[in-house]
Amino acid sequence: MKKLIFSLLSLSAFGHNLSFHKQIILEQGLKVQETLLGGLSGIRYDVSKNLLYAVSDDRARKSPARFYTFDVFENKNGLNFKVKDAIILxxxxxxxxxxxxxxxxxxxILDENNVIITSEGNLMSRYVQPPRVIVFEKSGKYSKDYLVDTKFKPHRENGHFVSGIRDNLAFEPLSFTPDKQHLFTGVEDALQQDGPVASTRTHSNVRLIRYTKTGSGYSPNEEFVYPLGPISNIETTVQSLAAQSGVPAVLALDKNNLLVMERTYYPLQNRTTVQLFKVTIEEDTTNVQGMHSLIDKKFKYVKKKLFVNFDEFLPKLSKDYRFLDNIEGLALGPNLRNGNQTLIIVSDDNFNKGQRTQFIVFEIKGKL
Incomplete structure (x- = not known):
């Protein structure tokens, strides 16, 4: 039996301070400088340049690996985004x-001239690709890789992966603390050696990695465990079969407090649910960096409490697109004219004719 110490875990909401501002749906097939716009997986707002950055998870298939910039402006219809450039990486x-x-x-956004981008890697390619945390110049020129602990790198024995990331469940989130002294990333679901993925029967052990600024770079000094799931049943247990959950994004509020996004897809209903949890790394939360495997280990999870379930805002969405698409990106946005800051989420359309790039903007009334 696993020896796990659970921190206080409550699924009752804080009482959030978000209000719906606007939904923006981008047309499919839009070409930007000869690249196909889509697959937007991560976003970040650059205050100094008033630009929204959005990276595509296309795997360099539809067009070369790239990110986009969007001009951001507010008019009588609220906040708007206009695609500006495609930057080839x-x-x-x-x-x-x-x-x-x-x-x-x-x-x-690392600084005025550089960005940091996570890559999940690829276990299904001819040459297995490990997860990476990469620094690029804003021009797209490669700069350097940050260190990734060997436990995250895929290891195969007798034709089967026995440790490291699972395919398409690796480094999704990335977020600086406001003072840029720490950088968070982590896996979307459990490593091979850390136990099963989340299901309707059990949670999974998701490692959050906290990098610390060291000179001109960042080093991965700590890992904490986030309990993902269990997946909630929708209507009936049968209709929730084959549901898949993961952590596609985080937003660091400071070195010990984060917003963590959980996204669950229910294939039998073709439905996606998205929730944000407020997460605290407490003084006695276990740093598990030295544990290669979490199975049968004793440790304390981060503290987790529901902040908002985005299903609450479905009635506010336009009638022709009143559902949550494949939401993957999360970022703080610009301040509105009334002084309140915005929170932005975006969906990855998977270059699928039945999906769209969906931006949803919320007004933050007060502080997160």
């Missing part, structure tokens, strides 16, 4: 990434 050799060699998922 380059390898250390200055070439385009091979198809399937990267799976870029989230983006952060």
């Amino acid at each position: 380059k390898t250390g050799k200055g070439t385009n990434y091979r198809k399937g060699s990267v799976d870029f998922e989230d983006i952060e």
